[in-house]
Amino acid sequence: MSTEQRSHVVAIDQGTTSTRAMVFDRSGRVVAVDQQEHRQILPRAGWVEHDPMEIWQNTRAVVGGALGKANLNATHVAAVGITNQRETTVVWDKTTGEPVHNAIVWQDTRTQSICDELAKRGGIERFKDVTGLPLATYFAGPKARWILDHVDGARERAEAGDLLFGT
16 A cells, blocks of 8 residues: 555554544544553552553554544554553563563552662662652652562563563
8 A cells, every 4th residue: 555545643542541542634633533441450559550461452452443433444554653651561571472460550659668778779869860760659660670579580581581671
């Protein structure tokens, strides 16, 4: 299909409570929308998780749903844009794509003890100077460390190069 025929853009908004896909035409007009909510998993006070596979399935469903509502298919798509939850963190097997743990959501506070330990070791300003970010449970680094420290075999698999990490 020529570039001329690839006339639409799909935007995927993967949010805290749902995943939405919007299809735009060349003039920027919204021609279709589809959305599905996903479960909030609350294993303990202060802990918030999402099932990465549920989010993946919902993403596929809403993109297909929005394209279907617009009577389009993938050959009509010129580009895809993605917005996400930013600091929600997931670690997965690079070969199978299977997550090693649920995604730890941006508002989860289970990593406070990791942040406190890091602050004692180097001072809060040291981390801000190096990363440009404050030392806080919000950010992905402490969440990734929590997964490596608490999921059986995760650290070893990561050190072997078998795991990937993303937000």
